[in-house]
Amino acid sequence: MNKAKLIFNHTLMISTAILFGLGVRTAVLFFATGSYMINWEWYIPLSIIAVGFLCSLASLLLYDDPATSRANMRVRICLHFLLVLAVVSISGCFFGWYSDLAGYLLILIMYILIYAFVWISTVWMLRTDEKKINEAINEIRDEE
């Protein structure tokens, strides 16, 4: 997968994740208060895609091939987490996704949950593939 395709795919995935997060947030507020209406400015949908694009650029940090060691990868994941958090926080402030500390904390919790969910899903898919590949290799492997 080349870098342009990677950025495009990640932009779509992250934009969807943000929409999902906002959906959960509005649902929580609706059930907490009994009535909740969304009144979006014209630029909010575009801002979601813009943030998705900015966050996808941070993905290049993870998929850059020279990283070989597991320790290196862990450092990159931490940096990625902080970088994306910075993008979400600054963009959220700029686009008015939150107006006070409580709003920001809600965004922060949503971000951590989505980030954890994405990584758990990714690791699960990688392990599933790994198992299938190893089973197939066992079938054709030469004798030692």
Place this chain on the structure above:
Amino acid sequence: MKVTVNKADSYENESAVINAVTVTDDIRNAVDILRGSGASIPVVSEGDTLMLRASSIYYIESVDKRTYVYTKDACYETKHRLYELEEILGVNFLRCSKAMIVNIRKIRSVRAELNARLSAELLNGERLIISRGYVKDLKKKLGVV
């Protein structure tokens, strides 16, 4: 040896069974040919050129425009380029990075890395990386969907 050839209804159902008292060199050669690993490539060892069987190759690496062929415990140089070797060696060999081809039959196991690459351990204990872009090709060759 009595040889019988039956017509199969599809390529997926093609198979060969050899019943032998002992596995001789001739039988090993026949198995290599049937498995598609009967090809040989010329390599240079201490100034002499010799033909190396594909089935003995573990991996091939290109370094500074030179191509090196690795077996279980030896390294040879060949004049062929990687793209040429890919064509010669056939289905058991996989391009695993821009500068490397690996014999899939010599992989003991793979381990998935978080950045979607695979770390492959070979039968001789060496480890190499299968780049993210080539993992799909490996899965296709192995029939893993």
